[in-house]
Amino acid sequence: MRRIVIVCAVMLTSALVLGQTDLLTVAEKTDYESTSGYNDVMAFINKLKSTSSYIRVESPARTIEGRDLPLMIIANPVPKSPEDLKNDSRIVIYIQANIHAGEVEGKEATLMFVRDLLKDKNPSILKNIVLLICPIFNADGNEKFSIQNRTYQNGPKNGVGVRYNDQFLDLNRDAMKAESPEIKGIITNVLNRWDPAVFMDCHTTDGSYHVEPTTFTWMVNPDGDNSLIAYMRDKMMPEMSGTLFNKYKVENCFYGEFSDMLAPEKGWFFDSSEPRYLTNYIGLRNRLAILNENYVYADFKSRVNGCYYLIKSLTDYINLHKDEIKIMLKAVDRKTVNRGLNPAVTDSFAVEYNVRPVPSPVTIKTFEAELVSEANGRRNFRRTDRQRTVTIPYYIDYYPVKNVKLPFAYIVDIPDPEVIGLLRIHGIKLEKLESITKIIVERFNITELKGESRLNQGHYTNSIKGSFIHDTIEFQSGTVVVRMAQPLANLAAYLLEPESNDGLMTWNYLDRYLVPQWGSGYNPYPVYKVLNKLDIKTVEINK
Numbered sequence: 001m002r003r004i005v006i007v008c009a010v011m012l013t014s015a016l017v018l019g020q021t022d023l024l025t026v027a028e029k030t031d032y033e034s035t036s037g038y039n040d041v042m043a044f045i046n047k048l049k050s051t052s053s054y055i056r057v058e059s060p061a062r063t064i065e066g067r068d069l070p071l072m073i074i075a076n077p078v079p080k081s082p083e084d085l086k087n088d089s090r091i092v093i094y095i096q097a098n099i100h101a102g103e104v105e106g107k108e109a110t111l112m113f114v115r116d117l118l119k120d121k122n123p124s125i126l127k128n129i130v131l132l133i134c135p136i137f138n139a140d141g142n143e144k145f146s147i148q149n150r151t152y153q154n155g156p157k158n159g160v161g162v163r164y165n166d167q168f169l170d171l172n173r174d175a176m177k178a179e180s181p182e183i184k185g186i187i188t189n190v191l192n193r194w195d196p197a198v199f200m201d202c203h204t205t206d207g208s209y210h211v212e213p214t215t216f217t218w219m220v221n222p223d224g225d226n227s228l229i230a231y232m233r234d235k236m237m238p239e240m241s242g243t244l245f246n247k248y249k250v251e252n253c254f255y256g257e258f259s260d261m262l263a264p265e266k267g268w269f270f271d272s273s274e275p276r277y278l279t280n281y282i283g284l285r286n287r288l289a290i291l292n293e294n295y296v297y298a299d300f301k302s303r304v305n306g307c308y309y310l311i312k313s314l315t316d317y318i319n320l321h322k323d324e325i326k327i328m329l330k331a332v333d334r335k336t337v338n339r340g341l342n343p344a345v346t347d348s349f350a351v352e353y354n355v356r357p358v359p360s361p362v363t364i365k366t367f368e369a370e371l372v373s374e375a376n377g378r379r380n381f382r383r384t385d386r387q388r389t390v391t392i393p394y395y396i397d398y399y400p401v402k403n404v405k406l407p408f409a410y411i412v413d414i415p416d417p418e419v420i421g422l423l424r425i426h427g428i429k430l431e432k433l434e435s436i437t438k439i440i441v442e443r444f445n446i447t448e449l450k451g452e453s454r455l456n457q458g459h460y461t462n463s464i465k466g467s468f469i470h471d472t473i474e475f476q477s478g479t480v481v482v483r484m485a486q487p488l489a490n491l492a493a494y495l496l497e498p499e500s501n502d503g504l505m506t507w508n509y510l511d512r513y514l515v516p517q518w519g520s521g522y523n524p525y526p527v528y529k530v531l532n533k534l535d536i537k538t539v540e541i542n543k
């Protein structure tokens with residue numbers, strides 16, 4: 001019953017939109033039976049460019065198959081480069097869609113949103129916002145349309161693309177190792193250059209049954225600044241949820257999955273905590289991030305509609321709160337730098353964490369599920385028509401259970417071009433020792449190093465055990481030093497800490513250095529920690 005009400009609301013909205021323009025997305029033109037191809041997206045953007053002076057397009061990356069990813073820069077006036085924004089009061093936000101190219105409503109919704117925004121001669125939100133949008137992030141995956149992809153998804157019936165890029169990489173697991181041209185491009189040419197304050201990544205759900213067509217959540221990794229996580233949890237996300245429902249009439253809830261489909265009262269879980277996921281990665285960079293997940297069993301039109309109004313709810317919020325956000329992010333950057341200048345005993349990095357419920361429960365309008373089959377530990381369910389509203393704990397508060405000390409600096413004692421190259425892609429500030437220098441360090445003594453037995457994103461990912469011991473080591477002139485007095489210090493620590501679950505060690509960047517060529521045991525972990533403030537003579541490495 002409730003679903004019928006939602007569908008009617010969607011039809012009304014689209015009718016209004018359709019009446020205002022002759023430029024339609026593929027989804028609109030086909031009554032939501034198809035989604036846009038890469039050429040459709042580019043043609044749509046070119047049409048927008050020809051009719052508005054508020055849009056400029058850059059290409060932050062070229063895919064393996066040679067497609068230039070479009071980045072729409074929408075502003076009044078449009079900055080020629082990020083340098084134009086140095087003394088500008090506007091805030092930069094970045095919305096990305098189609099990272100998983102079978103999850104297509106964000107692609108249609110972002111295009112519709114820009115079109116409708118630019119219809120206005122003087123869009124009021126552009127007084128405060130510079131909007132960056134990449135509607136088709138996994139462009140190669142998008143072109144592999146098939147009706148065999150995501151067969152359980154409720155449309156579009158003429159098929160969607162695939163999840164991975166041409167390297168068979170899931171781009172939403174690539175944020176830390178940055179092996180794909182798409183991720184490398186977005187980090188270097190969007191995040192490092194434009195430094196967006198707020199990021200939103202658009203997806204489609206895969207699991208639990210519920211009424212709400214639109215769900216979303218925030219960055220969660222506890223090694224990101226906790227005041228930013230609290231701001232999202234306590235203020236921005238609840239307010240956006242209220243706007244989406246009250247102003248735009250879209251039912252929504254925070255994103256998660258039932259831990260037990262047959263017993264929803266056990267809780268609503270969000271289990272993607274590592275920074276390999278882009279939203280968590282953005283959190284480590286001291287910026288705000290939203291994960292949008294549209295409900296897979298809602299019809300395509302409702303999903304596009306929900307995503308469209310979520311973007312409106314986001315821009316409404318930013319329009320009202322941009323000064324507050326800019327001041328907050330600046331303060332957090334300053335706090336991070338100051339911490340690195342003279343780390344306190346209590347400054348720590350979580351190498352293990354667990355999850356518990358946040359203070360406020362969530363309300364989900366679910367449908368009871370029935371068990372269809374069970375084999376090899378896998379259970380298959382069927383949705384019933386028995387709708388049931390539950391208010392249950394939301395397990396999304398990730399908290400440390402094992403910490404190590406955050407240092408004053410890391411010393412990377414291997415001149416490995418891939419390691420140094422990766423740190424540079426992330427925009428981490430690197431320096432080198434001016435001369436041979438003896439330094440008191442903590443070095444990590446490895447007692448166990450294990451690769452997973454099954455490949456994950458092309459890697460036998462490692463885990464490591466060991467302990468830190470004091471040592472005094474003479475480092476060669478030119479050895480790389482990563483000081484923690486920089487805004488990207490949390491990201492640097494996540495990449496460099498030996499016991500990190502998503503760093504250089506995890507993704508095999510250090511493999512060849514860890515085991516001696518002869519004999520047994522392990523070499524020292526090649527990244528050392530300078531724990532306390534120390535006068536080290538360094539020079540900045542030229543970019």
Ligand SMILES: [Zn+2]
Nearest residue numbers: 100103203204
């Ligand atoms: Zn996805």
